[in-house]
Every structure is written in structure tokens, then in C-alpha cells.
Amino acid sequence: MSSTDSVRWIGQAAAYGVFVLFVGYFSNSPGYQHLAPDQAMLKLSLRHSGQVLGECKQMSAEDLARLPPTMRAPLDCPRERSPLEIELEVNGETRLSERVEPRGLHSDGMASIYHRLNVPAGPTRLKVRMKDHVDQQEFPYAVEQEVELRPGQVLVIDFDSQEKRFEFL
Amino acid sequence: MIRKTQELLDGAFKRIESAFNVAFGPHWNPWYQLGALSFYFFWIVCISGLYLYIFFDTSINGAYESVERLTVEQWYLGGVMRSLHRYASDAMVVTVTLHLVREFAKGRFRGPQAFSWISGVPLLWLLFAAGIGGYWLVWDQFGQYVAQITTEWLERLPVISDSLARTFLSNATLSDRLFSLLVFMHIAIPLFLLLGMFIHVNRLKLARTEPARGLAIGVVLAMIVLSLLKPAISMAPADMSIVPAEVPLDWFYMNFYPLLDRVDPLYVWLLLAGVTGVLVVLPWLSPSKQTAAAAAVVDPANCNGCTWCFQDCPYEAITIVPHSYKKGMRQALVDPDRCTACGICAGSCPSATPFRHVEELVSGIEIPGYPVDRLLDDAMAKVDTLGGEARVMVFGCDHALAIERIEREGVVALSLPCVGMLPPSFVDYIARQDKVDGVLVSGCCSGDCFYRKGNTWTEERFASQRMPHLRTSAGHDKVKVSWAGIFEGERLAADIEEFRSGLQRKNTAGATQAADETEAAQ
Ligand code: HEM
Ligand code: SF4
Ligand code: SF4
Numbered sequence: 001m002s003s004t005d006s007v008r009w010i011g012q013a014a015a016y017g018v019f020v021l022f023v024g025y026f027s028n029s030p031g032y033q034h035l036a037p038d039q040a041m042l043k044l045s046l047r048h049s050g051q052v053l054g055e056c057k058q059m060s061a062e063d064l065a066r067l068p069p070t071m072r073a074p075l076d077c078p079r080e081r082s083p084l085e086i087e088l089e090v091n092g093e094t095r096l097s098e099r100v101e102p103r104g105l106h107s108d109g110m111a112s113i114y115h116r117l118n119v120p121a122g123p124t125r126l127k128v129r130m131k132d133h134v135d136q137q138e139f140p141y142a143v144e145q146e147v148e149l150r151p152g153q154v155l156v157i158d159f160d161s162q163e164k165r166f167e168f169l
Numbered sequence: 170m171i172r173k174t175q176e177l178l179d180g181a182f183k184r185i186e187s188a189f190n191v192a193f194g195p196h197w198n199p200w201y202q203l204g205a206l207s208f209y210f211f212w213i214v215c216i217s218g219l220y221l222y223i224f225f226d227t228s229i230n231g232a233y234e235s236v237e238r239l240t241v242e243q244w245y246l247g248g249v250m251r252s253l254h255r256y257a258s259d260a261m262v263v264t265v266t267l268h269l270v271r272e273f274a275k276g277r278f279r280g281p282q283a284f285s286w287i288s289g290v291p292l293l294w295l296l297f298a299a300g301i302g303g304y305w306l307v308w309d310q311f312g313q314y315v316a317q318i319t320t321e322w323l324e325r326l327p328v329i330s331d332s333l334a335r336t337f338l339s340n341a342t343l344s345d346r347l348f349s350l351l352v353f354m355h356i357a358i359p360l361f362l363l364l365g366m367f368i369h370v371n372r373l374k375l376a377r378t379e380p381a382r383g384l385a386i387g388v389v390l391a392m393i394v395l396s397l398l399k400p401a402i403s404m405a406p407a408d409m410s411i412v413p414a415e416v417p418l419d420w421f422y423m424n425f426y427p428l429l430d431r432v433d434p435l436y437v438w439l440l441l442a443g444v445t446g447v448l449v450v451l452p453w454l455s456p457s458k459q460t461a462a463a464a465a466v467v468d469p470a471n472c473n474g475c476t477w478c479f480q481d482c483p484y485e486a487i488t489i490v491p492h493s494y495k496k497g498m499r500q501a502l503v504d505p506d507r508c509t510a511c512g513i514c515a516g517s518c519p520s521a522t523p524f525r526h527v528e529e530l531v532s533g534i535e536i537p538g539y540p541v542d543r544l545l546d547d548a549m550a551k552v553d554t555l556g557g558e559a560r561v562m563v564f565g566c567d568h569a570l571a572i573e574r575i576e577r578e579g580v581v582a583l584s585l586p587c588v589g590m591l592p593p594s595f596v597d598y599i600a601r602q603d604k605v606d607g608v609l610v611s612g613c614c615s616g617d618c619f620y621r622k623g624n625t626w627t628e629e630r631f632a633s634q635r636m637p638h639l640r641t642s643a644g645h646d647k648v649k650v651s652w653a654g655i656f657e658g659e660r661l662a663a664d665i666e667e668f669r670s671g672l673q674r675k676n677t678a679g680a681t682q683a684a685d686e687t688e689a690a691q
Contacts, residue, residue: 007191007192008191008192008193008194010192011189011191011192011193012192012193012197012387014192015189015192015193015199016387016388016390016391017391019260019263019391020391020392020394020395022263023256023259023260023263023395023421024256024395024398024399026259026419026420026421027255027256027259027401027419027420027421028417028418028419029417031415031416031417031418032415032416032417032418032426032427033414033415034314034412034413034414034415034416034430035412035413035414036414037414039414041412043338045334045335045338047331047332047335103331112331112332112335114321114324114331114334114335116317116321151414152411152412152413152414153410153411154409154410154411154412156338156339158338169338169339169341
């Protein structure tokens, strides 16, 4: 084998080596610290319909006569729903305070929120509360609880619209 | 500024490429076939993916186990296939990115080449979507991490359902249906990618979609070695009630994921949309200086419809249509939007021959920027200045070595937009001149022509494998081809000298023989 041949083969082997090292390394390294080792994760995620804004109106006979026959309902109810107001306190510190608008063209859909936050693991005081009508003075739905969070644990805070209460999963 | 960056990058590429030429030689040089390598990695991913699919359980509870079984029990085949699937996908990101940067550096994003450039951009999105989606399917803790971050990110777009991330909230909300959808997407997206790849090269004549055999073998061996030394493995099975603190991020596909933890995901959308937007409008940000008037023109009077130019145009800019006035005949037609004004068509036209007895030489097809008549005048003017012994006329191209630099006593040089525009009959004509002992044709380094096919077609024409052939009564040993990249001036100079000493020997031998014959006659 001539010396230019050996230069060729060594050069090629080196190039393949560098390529393979590069691909092999960055394919899963360096590891990414997504969460500090002593942290846990909270996910506040809920879907709930706010209360309907406004009262239903009794239709008068003239009003009804003006409507096409198929649409003559005696009560005219507004569809617009109230936004939700949600607060989350962790160990006495407010970590989230948000107003969530309903979805839909006429603001008549559900409001939904998804929020992820990292908190220190250990004993943790959680307080969540929610209003579902803008006129409410107090928070009608609330829960306050002490939980023990393990490092790496995911705690989901959801709201059960049927039972009308928060739940920790 | 764009042109400045482009030139700097181009210089860097040329330096690296010429270093690679030493080890790989021009035909195996990976830098010259980054697009082809991207295709190749795509096929490796497809084949290995097909194998994985045979053993893959598409249910959310079975997926992890099935991948694990393949990795452990079948490490010698299934495990290697899994690793190949991953590493070839990663390698494809590398080659596609380098391909993009190199095409930019070569300025191949402007004017008629904008189609190739713009059609490449959506491929980036499809490639990333395919790669990121693949990680979900393993359904280990990393897949879970990817699912969580990706759904949160997607959900930030108003058009996406607001309950997507909720689906991945707890073990109870997960469904087989959704998982099957993910599997389906992981097959559908690469199919769209493939379709996009075909559209991307559609306007190029004989696009190079396969790397050279030697390189292909080297690449697959290297990938197999990597797969054996560092097999792809899973984390613990997914469990929505815990998250791993550290994840083994695939930095080729998920390089922007850490950003999603730090800023509003909407900004990440804006950033990526911005980058995409800049890539798409680049052809207009730095427009081509070439005008539509530079496109090749056909002279119907000189066109007999032979189709040679049609077969040679690297950009599919030529079609053959019924002749404008000769009944029953055909002629070439140029689409100016596609024409890069490379001039290669002039090199293939049989009417572009200096042996014709005409006042002004007009080719059936030629570029207005450098008509063949001027080419003939320029070449003959150069020939006139030739003196000394073993006189050589050199043709080069504007995209390779500045060829005039090699001029010296006995050597003159002429640079063309592309050496592919040199009709073989010109070479014959020049070689037959009394003042010329030989013709040397140079241009972009072999394996890498700025206009894709100029040097390949030239070689094939000279070797009588492509029309028009080089026929010369002057003898083929009076013609030599030597390609040279920008940093290969010394090698070219050495080649020229070797060529000249060959010619010199022939001349002296010829002279001695002639003298002997005269002596014998006396
Ligand atoms: C999946 C990704 C891609 C693949 C597989 C691919 C493959 C190819 C191939 C095979 C060619 C033909 C090379 C030749 O025969 O001369 C080509 C040309 C080209 N590619 Fe790509 N490409 C990809 C992405 C991109 C991207 C992202 C860009 C830039 C935004 C791009 C820009 C170009 C340009 C400008 C050309 C034309 C070169 C010329 O006119 O000579 N490509 N590509
Ligand atoms: S100059 Fe001729 S060969 Fe080159 S792109 Fe235009 S038509 Fe095609
Ligand atoms: S090569 Fe010349 S003669 Fe043949 S089709 Fe093209 S323009 Fe016409």
C-alpha cells in the first residue's frame, strides 16, 4: 500500500469516526435537567363552563309573533357565559391568578386552563380557588390541603364539574 | 451582507471540501452529495422503521414492552435496527442542515434556483415532525416528556384543541385510540416528506439522489458500528404520575425544547415561523442579478430539433415543440424562469460548430451573455498570442480556479460561465490550429459542478458516450481533461506541465522521424 493510499484510508476512517461520535453523542447527551432533583411538578388543568351571564327573559306575545314559528320559545335565554377566575397558592405564595375566558364565538363554550409549574418537594400547602361568575364576591369553590410531594412527583389539580369540587390526582 | 456571508461560507466550504478530496477523492466526497446522503439516510430510516413496525405493538400498554423485547432479546438485529432508525434520523438532520447551508453558500437560492430552495423549506418541518413524533411511540419516560412538552407547545396555537395536553395528564386519560393516531402520523408524515423530496428535485435533470457506492457503504458500516457500540435504549416505562428530572434529549430534533421551559411557547412559534419566513423570502431579500434577458435563446433557423440540448439542460428549462415555421419539424423552447444561463445547451447544439462557413456563427441555442460567436473570437484571440513550445490552450470555468492565473509562456487560458458550454467541435477546431499543440479542458472539481452537470457532460461527450461526440483528426492525445477546485491550482499546473512534456516528446519524436525520413530520401 502506498503512502497516499494509507493517508486516504486513515483520513476516511477519521472522518467517519468524527461523524459517528458527533451523531452518537448529541443523540441523547448532554442530558437536559428538566426539573431540579429536589422538585416536584404541579399541573393545574381543568375545563369548566362558567355560569350563564344574565337572566332569561319572558317573551311577550307580540315578540313571539314576530319570530318564525319554529323559534317561538317562551323564554329568551342569553348564551354568554362568565369567565372563570382561578387562583393557586403554594405555601402561602400566589403562583397563579388568572381569568380564563370561555371559548366559542358567542363566549358560550367551556373555559379551560392548563398550567404547569415546578415546586420544591416536601410538605406543601396548596390552596386553589375558583369563581365561575363575575358577580361572585367570594370564591365558591376552594380547597386547601397539605400534601407531601416526593421529588419528581406529578400532582394534577383538576376540577370535577359534576360534583363541583377540586380534586388532586 | 447576505452576499458577504455567502462568500465567506463558500470559502470555508471549499477549503473543507478540498481537504476531504485528499481522503475521499472527488467521487466519494460527502460534501458534494449532501442531498443524496439525505435521501440515503431517509431510506435507511424507512427500512429499519419497517422492521421495527413488524414487532411493534400499537397499543399504549403494549408499545413499551414490544420495543424493549426487540432491543434486548433481538439485540443483534432488532436492536441494531432500532439504533439505525434513530441514528440515521439524526444523521439526516445533519446532512440536510449542511445541505441547506451549502446551497446558501453557493448562492443557489436566487432566480431560477429559488424553486429548489423554497421547496426545500417545508421539508425541514416535515423532517422535524417525523423525528419528534417517533420518540412518543417508545412510550418510556422520555416519550412521556416529549409528549408533555409537545402538546403544551402545540396547544399554544389558537387553532389546536385546548384539551390536547389534558390527554396526557394522568394514566387514566390516555387512550389507545390516541396512540394509534400517533402511530399513523409517524407513518403518514414521512410519506409526505418523501413526496416533498420528490417535488424538491423535480425540476432538476437526473437529480443526484444516490450517493456514490463507496460512500454509501462507508456510511452504513459506520452507522452499524455506532449502533453496536451505543445501542439506542429506553428509559423506564411512562408513568404520568412521575417525571424524570433529567431527560436524554435528542439535540438534533429537540434542540429548542429547553426554550419551551423558559419562555412563553408562543414566542417559540414566532421564532420558528420567523426563521422559516426568512428562508422563504431569501430569494427576494438578496435577488439574483441575472435578468430574464440572460436566459438562453433559440434561433429557429439553426435548430433542427435534435433534442440534444433538451437532454443536457440540468434545470429542465428546455422543451421540444413543433417548429415555428418548418413544417413537420421540431425545435427547442426555453422557459426563461427556469434557465440559469449556464450555457450548457450551447455546448450540446450540433449547429454550434466553427467549421461552418458562415459570416457570423449563430448556434441553435445559446446564452446572450456569451454567444458562441464571441467564444470563437475570444478563443482565437488567445491562440494568436500563443508562443513557445508545447503550446496549450486551456478552457476553464468562472466557478472554479481563476484559470487565467496559470497563463505563462506556451499556455493561454479562457474562462467560460460553465465549461459545459464548450462544444466538442470547438475543441477539435482549436486543436487543429497550427499555433496549438494541445487543448486542456478544466473546470469545477469533478463530482461537483456549480451547474450540476457541466463537467459530467463534457467527460461523456469526449468519451463518445453523449452527443455531440468529440471527433478529432488531430488525435485524442492532443486533448486532455483535468478538473480542479479552487485550492487545486498546483495540481492543475502540474497536470498541465505533464501534458506539455508529453506533447513535447511527441513533437521531438515527430521531428526526428521527419528528419530521418528526409535523410533516408536523400
Ligand atoms: C429532506 C430534505 C432534503 C433532501 C432529501 C434534499 C435533497 C436534494 C437533492 C437530492 C438535490 C439534488 C442535487 C443535485 O442533483 O444537484 C437537492 C438540490 C437542492 N436543494 Fe435540497 N434537499 C433537502 C432539503 C433542502 C433544504 C431545506 C434546502 C434549502 C432551504 C434545499 C435546497 C436545495 C437547492 C437550492 C437545490 C438545488 C441545487 C442546484 O440548483 O444545483 N434542500 N436537494
Ligand atoms: S443555459 Fe441552457 S442548459 Fe443552462 S439552464 Fe438555460 S436552457 Fe438550460
Ligand atoms: S441542440 Fe440545437 S439543434 Fe438540437 S434541439 Fe437544441 S437548439 Fe435545436
